[in-house]
Amino acid sequence: MARPVTNAAFEGLLLAAGYSNAHAAFARQLNHAGRNEGAWRYDAASVYWWLRGRRPGEHVQAAMAETLARKLGRSVAVTELGFGAADSIGVCVYPASVDGAIDTAEQIWTRLARHLNQHASGMFDSGKALEAALGWRYDLPDDTVSRSGRQQVTSTDVQSLYALAEHFTDLDRRHGSGGPRTRAVMADFLVRQVAPMLRGTYTDAVGRDLMRAAATLSGQLAFMSYDAGDQALAQHHVTLGLRLAKAADDRLYGAHLLANPATQAVFLGHAREAAQLVEAAIDGAGHAPAAVLARLHATAATAYGHSGERRACQLALAKAERALGRAGTDSGPRWVNYFSPAHLAGAALRCLGDLHLYSQALRHAAAALALDSQNVRTRALHTALIAVTHARAGDTDAACDWGRKFTQHAVGIQSARVQQRVRELTTTLRPQHASPQVNEVLHTLAAKPAAM
Structure with missing residues (x-):
């Protein structure tokens, strides 16, 4: 069923210019008008989505106005x-x-670079996330991504983007993304450097690699926006990253990206949608390397645990453990190297705790803290999760001990997710506030700045 038109002004101009039933013809004229920008390949489907809410770039709008003016x-x-x-x-x-x-x-x-300090852009839309998953999984592949534009792009240029993506990832893991500085630098770099490269001149091979690098940067910015609490902007960036990964013909990175909104959905309480997203990711990944499968199945376990599906959760955990055990001989792409036994232990701690299997969950506590030194935020998140699990299990003394450790690990980290763990721990401990040690921990948590 066709979606309703939301841009009545554009529809009226197409009608007046004789293009109401000739969207393909309008797209061809638009491609001709924008020939100086490179090899545009807009078609009737592009017009369909413009009529239904998607906003083209300013240079495309200028070419649209020129095309319509010529007819009118x-x-x-x-x-x-x-x-x-x-x-x-x-x-x-x-x-x-x-x-x-x-x-x-x-x-x-451009919007992010201009308005990073404004309030969050909106809410996560699980329906749109599932639509993006279907588009990534089932749309036909792109025949070619080569372009002829204003700037020559080489393989060396693309490799520099990967190096910068690793730099931004490291900053995020060490400090969190709740503060705007790192995202501001990254957004400015994307606008000034990466966007012109995407509109440049490149062969199909270089173009695929460029799309993969751009997907990596967009995916990183999506995760950083999620960590900062800007759920809608995170969803926009991961949706963009999925489309760029599709253009790169990189199904593994696309599957990895799709698991991120699944994690986001769990965080926001959309457990069933999270499971559907990660199931699509696993299906789309196909015969993936063991490390990639370990990460995906761990995310699935988290989703199932949050929705109370004990059997599915435990089965997914077992699959993740087996896959990670094979990762030494089947490690996969470089970007998945971050996923360690400690990350899997953290997922087990979370999902088993959600199923109220507290003793089983806490068996993974020590392993969840065996992290590399750069994983500062993850250490804080796992420490808080251990404290919450002890509290829910009724061990107030252990919960307070781990709560004190958490406040030490969280110093200097700016992260909405860390703040959420503060709220979880506070809520869980508050019924015991008459206890002096609980009261002490609660006061310590309350004294932490909002951008911990």
Whole structure:
């Protein structure tokens, strides 16, 4: 069933110009008008999504106005097109084409760079997340991503993007993303450097690698936005990353990216949708390397645990453990190297605790803290989870001991997720506030700054 049109102004202009039933013809004229920008490949599907909420880049809107003005015999202002202000992020839609993905990238990166200090952009939409998963999984692959634009892009240029992505990842793990500084630097870099590269000149091979690098950066920014508590912006970036991974023909990284909104959905209480997202990721990954499968099945266990599906949770945990045991000989891509036995132990601690299997959960406590030194935020999150699990199991003394350790580990970390663990621990301990040691821990937690 076709979606209803939401941009009546654009629809009216198409009707007046004779394009109401000739969307493909309009797209061809638009491609011709924008020939100086490179090899545009807009089609009738692009027009369909523009009519239903997706906002093209400003340069595309200028070409649209030019195309319509030529047919109407009068000037057409960009403001007449009905796409709204440039600062609006628009509807979270999985881009139908590579050109659409490039437009979306420019739009949301620009918005982030301009308005990073504003309040969060909205709520997570689980329906849109599932739509993006279906698009990534079942849409036809892109025949080619080669372009002819203003800037020559080489393999060396693309490799520099991977190096910078690792740098941003390291900063995030050490300090969290609740503060705007790291995201501000990253957003500025994406607008000034990566967006022009996407509109440059490159072969299909270089283009696929460029799309993969851009997907990596967008995925990292999605995770950072999620950690900062900006759920809608995180969803926009992961949806963009999925489309770029599709263009790169990299199903493994796409599956990895799709597991991130599943984790986000668990955090926000959408357990059933989280399970559906990670199931799509596992299905799309196919015969993946063991380390990738370990990460995906661990995420599935977390989703099942949160929804109370004990058998499915324990089965997913067992699959994750077996896969991680094979990872030494089947390690997979470089980006999955972060996933260690400690990360799996943290997932086990979380999902078994959600199932009220506290003794089983706490058997994983020591392993969950066997982290590399750069995983500062994860250490804080796992420490808080151990404290919460002890508290829920009725061991107030142990909960207070771990609560004190958590406050030490959380110093200097700016993260909405860490703050959520503070609230969980506070809520769990509060009924015992008459105890002097509980009261002490509660006061210590309350004294921590909001951007811990």
